[in-house]
Amino acid sequence: MHGRGYVQQGELRAATYLRRRFKQLGLQPLAPDYTQPFSLDINTFPGRLQMQASPSSSSGVSRLFKPGIDFIAEPNSGGGYVVGSAVVFDTLTFSNVAARRRWLARKLDGQPVVIHARHLARLEAPTFPDDSLRNSLNSAAARVTLVERKLTASLSAEQSPQIRLQLLADRWQDTTPNLIIRVDAILKLHYPTQNIVGYIPGQIQPDSFLVVTAHYDHLGQMGSSTYFPGANDNASGTAMLLELAAYYTQPKNRLAYSVVFLAFGAEEAGLVGSRYFVEHPLVPLSRIRFLLNLDLLGTGDEGATVVNGRELPVQFQLLQRLNEAQHALKGLAARGKAANSDHYPFSEYGVPAFFLYTRGGITAYHDVHDRAATLPLTAFANIFTLLRSFLDALQAQPTVK
């Protein structure tokens, strides 16, 4: 599904799949055709994404960097075509007046500048006093930031006039090579996307709701041949949502409360789908007895973490007790508030909500390595049983709020 993003209508393919599954399972639509449409601005990389280094002398070899593996585009990168010898940021400018003057006297217009991430962070810190250094970097046609360890991609609603790439630091050889950079970037305004929403009416108190949420979108494509599968983030949570929906649609498992299944779009773009839902709720938010947000459920080798566990100790103790009785997870850690997934807009509104994510197993995150083939799903089946009994217990205790 092209990484369930905004190139090749990946997000729409995923939404179409979910709609079909909701229908097959017999969920009732909470909006026409299970769809709550909304739109967002989003920067995309649908075409060429190339970076090549060739040595300035004839002795070295030229090198083609691989998108996703060696380098990525920064979320707000602009597009264009740049050929020129790389200008490496001179760290002496931080301490030496003459070096600073020399640096500022250079014209960078047509050239790519290369800077280490920690030096860029220093320049971009709000406390850094020198705008002129920042401005000179921004005047370069392209900026290549060298990052340590791993590449981590993200999304942006804006586009910079400058090409901005990140290259793994160990791929860079500082023999002042010529860089050839080609990026197609398209800022899509008012791009239409959607939340997918269905529910099972409650047997006794249909106007009280338990809500299960998971975002189905991911980062999409980066260039025409690279995409982010997002197996852990968040095909895993979406799969768990479907498993719970399959369970609760069985007549013998129906609950007293209505159970809503909410698959959010555009989480990776900044919780856009969940914010939209809270502003345009399809069930009264005050009638939501509890919301369970599932994001990153593909591991569990080191247990799981519950965001808002510290805010809602009664519900957390209930989950703990069930976990201990079932030996479901190695450990459950409670955290305070965090704006790190779709539960957050609901929490801010006062809806009691947990966000559960698994720990351990793999380190792939927002990169091309977050793939189904290497996702361990260590605790997946146990988490299903745990969540099921948690939801059952919540509606058996209507006083818990």
Ligand SMILES: [Zn+2]
């Ligand atoms: Zn994510």
